[in-house]
Amino acid sequence: MLKQLGWWDDLTEAEKVAAEGKDWKTDLSGGIQRVAIKHGCAPFGNGKARTIVWTFPDAIPKHREPLYTTRRDLVEKYPTWDDFESLYRMPTLYKSIQERDTSAEFPIILTSGRLVEYEGGGDETRSNPWLAELQQHMFVEINPFNANTLRIADGDDVWVYGPEGGRVRVKALVTNRVDRDVAFMPFHFGGEFQGEDLRSRYPQGSDPYVLGEAVNTVTTYGYDPVTIMQETKCTVCRIEKAA
Amino acid sequence: MARMKFLCDSERCIECNGCVTACKNANETEWGIQRRRVVTLDDGEIGKEVSISVACMHCSDAPCMAVCPTDCFYPTEDGLILHNKDACIGCGYCLYACPFGAPQFPKQGAFGARGKMDKCTFCAGGPESDPVIEQQKYGANRLREGKLPLCAEMCSTKALLAGDAAQVADIFRERVVYRGHRNSAWSSVEHEAAESEQLAQNAADLAYDATQSV
Numbered sequence A: 001m002l003k004q005l006g007w008w009d010d011l012t013e014a015e016k017v018a019a020e021g022k023d024w025k026t027d028l029s030g031g032i033q034r035v036a037i038k039h040g041c042a043p044f045g046n047g048k049a050r051t052i053v054w055t056f057p058d059a060i061p062k063h064r065e066p067l068y069t070t071r072r073d074l075v076e077k078y079p080t081w082d083d084f085e086s087l088y089r090m091p092t093l094y095k096s097i098q099e100r101d102t103s104a105e106f107p108i109i110l111t112s113g114r115l116v117e118y119e120g121g122g123d124e125t126r127s128n129p130w131l132a133e134l135q136q137h138m139f140v141e142i143n144p145f146n147a148n149t150l151r152i153a154d155g156d157d158v159w160v161y162g163p164e165g166g167r168v169r170v171k172a173l174v175t176n177r178v179d180r181d182v183a184f185m186p187f188h189f190g191g192e193f194q195g196e197d198l199r200s201r202y203p204q205g206s207d208p209y210v211l212g213e214a215v216n217t218v219t220t221y222g223y224d225p226v227t228i229m230q231e232t233k234c235t236v237c238r239i240e241k242a243a
Numbered sequence B: 001m002a003r004m005k006f007l008c009d010s011e012r013c014i015e016c017n018g019c020v021t022a023c024k025n026a027n028e029t030e031w032g033i034q035r036r037r038v039v040t041l042d043d044g045e046i047g048k049e050v051s052i053s054v055a056c057m058h059c060s061d062a063p064c065m066a067v068c069p070t071d072c073f074y075p076t077e078d079g080l081i082l083h084n085k086d087a088c089i090g091c092g093y094c095l096y097a098c099p100f101g102a103p104q105f106p107k108q109g110a111f112g113a114r115g116k117m118d119k120c121t122f123c124a125g126g127p128e129s130d131p132v133i134e135q136q137k138y139g140a141n142r143l144r145e146g147k148l149p150l151c152a153e154m155c156s157t158k159a160l161l162a163g164d165a166a167q168v169a170d171i172f173r174e175r176v177v178y179r180g181h182r183n184s185a186w187s188s189v190e191h192e193a194a195e196s197e198q199l200a201q202n203a204a205d206l207a208y209d210a211t212q213s214v
Ligand code: SF4
Pocket: B055, B056, B057, B058, B059, B062, B063, B064, B065, B081, B097, B098, B099, B100, B101, B102, B103, B119
């Protein structure tokens, strides 16, 4: 596409190598996106509908730095909203949370997500022996660089601390799946709480085969102002080797 | 004579473990025994990560059969390597001989004594005339019902192929031909033109090898 438009030579040599045979979705160098925007085009195509929703806090969506962030420079540039005295009749905090600088104590971004083997809260899938066998431990994915700095080996027990006081004891999975700045935990586990095994509290016969710490013990406050969806995908953490 | 083969197309496998779960479903092997497993290399390395699903490959000149002191292995006319659990003494020789780590042993009794060996049967059961006992000991006999292995039938991306070697090779060769072209509909291969031709040739050779019975 860029070649047809005669914009190919706007790419740097390095970008050309990375962009060859790619489109805006798959070019990891960012070159195609950069050149498209420079020419006044949206990389994903100018024919796509865009919307102004005048009843939303941001009429056009824009980036606002998460409440908990490791990038204080981006807080300056993309601050969050002021606190709402009443959002769907509830006082909801934004700025007063973001103002607190946690970046020194909690230097790693934490996100959570799904494993293909499990589904939802994991209660059903961890109760199915075929699936439970595939993932027998709650874990945190740590980049090898971070793991090295923290003296953590693959399979070690680690504590992951969240900035609101929660902590979970999980296995370390040292992998390049995550970037240096990021750690990942799956959200399908439950039945352990801050190092304590709660299996005895399940009604008899209803405890799943596999238990583990719930990631949301360490995730933090935050709500989307339109949907009031809670922020479980974007927070910060500190990881330490467990004794 | 049909000769049954597996082939896992590593360009397609997404490490979903669907095949592992399908096998559990078909054969109800106990916790800790996975006849099929998925191996991922270079996990998380962009452009390098590759996954492949492995079980018993039903070797043409099977090393497990050669080393077994009680001769519990036997070839079938479909080219499968099956085994007789009644003869198995749990010595573990086949595990050391097998290049794919296919044989597995349930932990049994004290001192880590091995139970009777279990491995993929190509969903073809074992040497038992009573189907109920066969199911308990060896798992499903889908071949007798005219069905192919459940792992391959349930593979979410059709990476895992199972069946008559010539047909499996034809399907794989056709994929390779299409993928040889950059940006063709199936392309997940991101290589330079010369390199992708070489890879296509390698894969075609592999598909040819799969059709050979000796
Ligand atoms: S158990 Fe191993 S050596 Fe024996 S037929 Fe299967 S793959 Fe080959």
